[in-house]
Amino acid sequence: MTTEPLEFWFEFASTYSYPAAMRIESLAARAGVPVTWRPFLLGPIFQAQGWADSPFNLYPAKGRYMWRDLERLCEKHGLPYARPAIFPQRSILAARLALAAGREPWLPALVRGVYVANFAQAADIAAPATLARVLGALGQDAAAWLERAQSQPVKDALRAATEQAQARGIFGAPTFVARGELFWGGDRLEDALAWALRKA
Amino acid sequence: MTTEPLEFWFEFASTYSYPAAMRIESLAARAGVPVTWRPFLLGPIFQAQGWADSPFNLYPAKGRYMWRDLERLCEKHGLPYARPAIFPQRSILAARLALAAGREPWLPALVRGVYVANFAQAADIAAPATLARVLGALGQDAAAWLERAQSQPVKDALRAATEQAQARGIFGAPTFVARGELFWGGDRLEDALAWALRKA
Numbered sequence: 001m002t003t004e005p006l007e008f009w010f011e012f013a014s015t016y017s018y019p020a021a022m023r024i025e026s027l028a029a030r031a032g033v034p035v036t037w038r039p040f041l042l043g044p045i046f047q048a049q050g051w052a053d054s055p056f057n058l059y060p061a062k063g064r065y066m067w068r069d070l071e072r073l074c075e076k077h078g079l080p081y082a083r084p085a086i087f088p089q090r091s092i093l094a095a096r097l098a099l100a101a102g103r104e105p106w107l108p109a110l111v112r113g114v115y116v117a118n119f120a121q122a123a124d125i126a127a128p129a130t131l132a133r134v135l136g137a138l139g140q141d142a143a144a145w146l147e148r149a150q151s152q153p154v155k156d157a158l159r160a161a162t163e164q165a166q167a168r169g170i171f172g173a174p175t176f177v178a179r180g181e182l183f184w185g186g187d188r189l190e191d192a193l194a195w196a197l198r199k200a
Numbered sequence: 201m202t203t204e205p206l207e208f209w210f211e212f213a214s215t216y217s218y219p220a221a222m223r224i225e226s227l228a229a230r231a232g233v234p235v236t237w238r239p240f241l242l243g244p245i246f247q248a249q250g251w252a253d254s255p256f257n258l259y260p261a262k263g264r265y266m267w268r269d270l271e272r273l274c275e276k277h278g279l280p281y282a283r284p285a286i287f288p289q290r291s292i293l294a295a296r297l298a299l300a301a302g303r304e305p306w307l308p309a310l311v312r313g314v315y316v317a318n319f320a321q322a323a324d325i326a327a328p329a330t331l332a333r334v335l336g337a338l339g340q341d342a343a344a345w346l347e348r349a350q351s352q353p354v355k356d357a358l359r360a361a362t363e364q365a366q367a368r369g370i371f372g373a374p375t376f377v378a379r380g381e382l383f384w385g386g387d388r389l390e391d392a393l394a395w396a397l398r399k400a
Contacts, residue, residue, distance in 0.1 A: 049259055049261075069388075169261050171265065
């Protein structure tokens with residue numbers, strides 16, 4: 001019997017997705033749980049809830065807390081951190097790129113590179129040049145991958161992924177899905193892995 | 201040098217405060233951290249953010265997730281659980297009672313008793329009879345304590361506590377305060393205890 005994969009639903013603009021994206025590959029490997037990387041967009045889901053912006057901007061007390069909490073979490077997990085000037089960043093191109101590269105062995109490294117650009121290097125992840133730099137560091141043909149990211153099938157796939165997230169009841173990021181159960185928030189990663197390993 | 205106390209800000213209507221209230225006394229004792237129990241009301245804080253109800257009712261996807269997550273958390277920590285018929289419950293009398301009994305050695309047991317009534321016994325915690333039952337189980341004079349809970353100084357103290365919570369930047373429950381730092385959510389209890397023990 002093989003272990004069912006843990007689905008990792010992430011949004012490149014999401015602050016708490018950053019530590020989760022940095023930690024998941026090694027934690028899951030140690031647990032023997034395969035990971036399915038599922039990029040999606042939170043924007044349309046937030047809009048459907050009546051939010052035109054991140055709740056961290058709409059509710060200032062919550063936002064102030066989150067930035068300090070994120071800083072502490074990065075310190076705890078030994079991750080680089082620098083508060084980005086723009087929040088939330090436009091993540092659609094990065095999400096399309098992650099979908100386009102969905103079957104590549106370097107996908108997890110690409111995802112981590114984009115998150116580090118956003119939350120440790122104060123880079124603009126909506127800029128093709130930023131994504132090209134991350135791709136280049138992985139030895140990939142940046143122009144070819146960015147072109148693929150903008151193709152109609154990839155655009156359609158991202159729209160479908162976001163609709164699927166919403167249909168599954170996903171309302172925030174990161175969200176892990178283990179054996180049909182949702183686990184919301186980076187602090188649930190260990191619980192989600194344990195759930196994936198439960199006997200059915 | 202003595203360890204600074206960990207402040208535990210809790211709201212009797214708050215679902216995630218339930219596991220936190222059940223776990224904090226023994227975890228803090230093991231860590232050697234004294235706990236200050238700080239009952240307050242979330243209602244006025246939510247109203248100031250424009251919410252007339254719990255966000256778990258206002259945002260159904262979030263609410264559905266929370267109930268399942270709470271059930272899993274209670275299972276994980278070995279806590280009794282039965283989804284209450286009314287949510288959120290009117291918690292003002294219970295909060296006043298916890299303030300009135302703030303210096304009693306049985307306060308933590310009272311708080312746990314009220315949470316169990318709410319989240320495991322489907323009892324109406326707004327009813328004096330429910331609170332009288334919890335007080336009685338602790339060998340206390342229920343009538344005397346309920347009268348004290350409704351006295352003007354206690355009413356004023358609860359209003360002041362809620363204003364203090366808001367002034368500190370508290371926007372949800374449970375919230376732990378360790379050496380001036382906020383930690384929001386029951387899943388941050390261990391981090392908050394570790395923070396309380398940090399060298400200044």
